[in-house]
């Protein structure tokens with residue numbers, strides 16, 4: 001008999017999860033996705049990680065189709081502006097390409113010896129290519145391959161629509177547009193069925209809660225608690241707008257630009273067809289009107305061709321935190337139903353991909369196995385959430401900004417997680433390295449910490465200086481410089497490449 005899986009929610013989390021599962025299981029499983037016609041998906045979430053490439057490839061969507069239909073562009077990391085001092089020329093990069101041979105080379109020492117060269121430029125070539133507005137590949141590089149590591153900027157609404165079409169037309173996912181009104185529980189506390197307004201009872205072996213921040217099944221129905229993180233992550237609000245480009249020749253940025261502001265930070269994302277811009281802020285430090293003024297100021301300075309009357313601002317509430325457990329009984333939450341924290345490193349969709357992949361890879365054969373898998377899932381994702389909270393906080397704790405109460409509160413002693421404080425203590429005398437992080441699939445490897453720490457000017461110093469192979473190092477640096485010069489000549493601009501792909505498509509090989 002077929003095993004049934006019911007996914008509640010048709011936002012990005014629901015459709016990505018449906019795609020990941022349906023692409024794997026050839027038979028023996030029936031996947032139904034139910035989404036409410038009365039509750040809109042959140043409709044933001046435009047920055048992804050490089051993981052999205054392998055996810056889409058495995059789901060079976062061509063990269064050309066994806067780029068064309070989702071107005072997507074290439075994202076090569078994030079550029080952080082104004083986080084250290086807020087003065088002009090205060091910026092650093094967290095690029096997606098890891099420094100070559102990161103675990104063998106003391107990049108921190110190289111950086112200290114390099115004078116004024118920023119750490120991201122000492123540790124690789126990607127940030128310099130991003131500054132030049134260049135793409136991570138040429139049109140002849142096959143789909144999903146890249147000369148440099150990249151993820152995407154995409155239109156969230158179009159992305160969900162593409163996934164829906166692919167899931168229903170190619171992968172056989174059953175789609176119901178109906179509102180879940182109640183949930184039937186069995187004697188053992190499992191969910192027996194969700195009850196929909198028009199379709200009645202939908203029974204399943206496994207229920208996946210992708211119902212958004214409300215967490216309809218896991219939170220509301222099964223009563224799994226919520227761990228608040230507002231002590232560490234003080235931003236609880238966001239304003240978002242969509243901006244047209246001045247004209248078809250305006251460059252499409254290769255990174256998300258995150259600019260520190262008075263009471264939070266703005267994001268700036270360049271899609272192929274428009275920009276997505278927003279302000280994430282703390283409502284305890286700024287009213288909505290003040291936040292709108294700050295956003296308006298940013299828009300005027302970066303898009304003077306857009307008049308204030310043509311801007312439609314959307315407001316979002318952020319409740320920073322995550323569920324005590326993510327998989328409980330026969331229900332697992334993915335996406336906003338599992339948790340959310342400010343999108344400073346755009347980690348939400350990456351967590352959706354990782355959650356869906358683990359459900360796929362560890363799909364329990366029977367109910368007894370399910371509790372074992374659930375335990376493992378919960379441990380893995382609790383660890384991941386803790387690392388996210390910690391890594392996002394790292395962007396604030398090293399800031400020298402004290403210009404507003406917001407910045408003073410953001411870096412106060414009790415706003416810093418204990419484990420992060422311990423790590424910072426060790427890093428005072430050595431840079432982050434492999435064994436600081438214990439998982440095989442770390443969300444943020446030691447190199448990511450290094451980009452942020454040293455990008456913010458943090459210095460490690462030790463009495464125990466270590467030997468290094470100077471000749472080998474110089475050889476590697478020469479090769480990197482050669483690569484930079486080659487790429488500088490060969491890579492098209494982001495906009496130029498997107499225009500060619502729209503016309504000719506990428507090679508499928």
Ligand SMILES: Cc1cc2nc3c(=O)[nH]c(=O)nc-3n(C[C@H](O)[C@H](O)[C@H](O)COP(=O)(O)OP(=O)(O)OC[C@H]3O[C@@H](n4cnc5c(N)ncnc54)[C@H](O)[C@@H]3O)c2cc1C
Nearest residue numbers: 009010011013036041042045047180211212335336348349
């Ligand atoms: C300001 C902001 C910026 C963000 N930026 C990024 C980013 O750059 N990168 C990133 O990775 N993430 C980002 N995110 C997060 C990202 O938007 C979400 O993780 C992503 O969209 C997934 O949302 P979701 O599918 O879990 O929830 P939603 O989009 O809220 O979908 C919930 C679904 O549940 C359905 N539903 C609800 N109730 C019922 C019911 N009773 N019956 C049936 N169906 C129901 C709804 O109809 C809907 O389809 C951002 C979030 C915010 C707020």
